[in-house]
Amino acid sequence: MSRPFPSRHSSSSGPFVRVNGKIRAREVRVIGLDGKQLGVLQLGDALNLARASGVDLVEIAPNATPPVCRIVDFGKFRYEQAKRDKESRKHQHATKVKEVQLSPKIDPHDLGVKIGHAVDFLCEDMKVKVTLKFRGREMAHTEFGFQVVQKFLAEIAPCGHPDFQTTLIGRGINVMISPLPRNKRARHPSEGQDGAAPVVRSPAPSQAESEPAAAPSSPMQQNHHGTPVQVERSSQAQSPEAKPGAFANNPFAELEINR
Numbered sequence: 001m002s003r004p005f006p007s008r009h010s011s012s013s014g015p016f017v018r019v020n021g022k023i024r025a026r027e028v029r030v031i032g033l034d035g036k037q038l039g040v041l042q043l044g045d046a047l048n049l050a051r052a053s054g055v056d057l058v059e060i061a062p063n064a065t066p067p068v069c070r071i072v073d074f075g076k077f078r079y080e081q082a083k084r085d086k087e088s089r090k091h092q093h094a095t096k097v098k099e100v101q102l103s104p105k106i107d108p109h110d111l112g113v114k115i116g117h118a119v120d121f122l123c124e125d126m127k128v129k130v131t132l133k134f135r136g137r138e139m140a141h142t143e144f145g146f147q148v149v150q151k152f153l154a155e156i157a158p159c160g161h162p163d164f165q166t167t168l169i170g171r172g173i174n175v176m177i178s179p180l181p182r183n184k185r186a187r188h189p190s191e192g193q194d195g196a197a198p199v200v201r202s203p204a205p206s207q208a209e210s211e212p213a214a215a216p217s218s219p220m221q222q223n224h225h226g227t228p229v230q231v232e233r234s235s236q237a238q239s240p241e242a243k244p245g246a247f248a249n250n251p252f253a254e255l256e257i258n259r
Helices: 043-053 074-090 108-123 134-142 145-156
Strands: 027-031 037-041 056-061 068-072 099-103 127-133 159-162 172-179 221-222 227-230
Touching: 027 043, 027 056, 037 043, 043 056, 043 068, 056 227, 068 074, 099 145, 108 127, 108 145, 108 172, 127 134, 127 145, 134 145, 145 172
Parallel strands: 027 068, 099 127
Antiparallel strands: 027 037, 056 068, 127 172, 159 172, 221 227
16 A cells, blocks of 8 residues: 655656545545446445455546546556557647748748748648738738738648638738648658758769860970960980989089089
8 A cells, every 4th residue: 555645756747646545535436457337435445455456546536526446557557648648649739839920012032031931830840820010001002911921821832721711900911820731741842852851962074174184295485575485395304314313303404514
């Protein structure tokens, strides 16, 4: 039998459930191990039944009159409850809402940026609230604002759908957009065909760039008039053989020394 009061160091994140000696009611409605109702019993009799079966008496409906208790292993009960909570969270709708503000005179590039942000939010299972406000004399031509909103909705149609029809409320237009289910939603534009980011390949080099340039047969220089002049090297400079102990490119090799 467990303690009559919960431990101070209890770190359970789920709802508090009374078990065995923590149950305070005098009479309880008992459900057996096989799921059949055993009727209303005294708390002591219900605890004796649970102790005889080697399991716990768990209070599952404390607000009922009398409270409903179940004879079950408490560890198994917590596992089943956590499993049900996990399944219910999978089917919950998007709760986060992101707002996108537009204007009747929005630039096409700015509109494209807003559409990209909205697609990112919808692909992350978030709702998008579109707000367009009219200022001053813009209320005289509200049709321009409706055109901007309709263009916005047409661009994000593969990823989300509006919850209601666009209407003018006060001096603005408000639309709430919900994401489509994952199996009906279009793939994110930044993903490739296999779900990975697209690979950008560099262009192949041209034939002129791939082939190395041919070395000139003889060097060319320019004179003081700017005319190219071909310079011929001496036979001594072109000869691959060099004297031992001499420089490979001796600038004084062609000079004659008068003794």
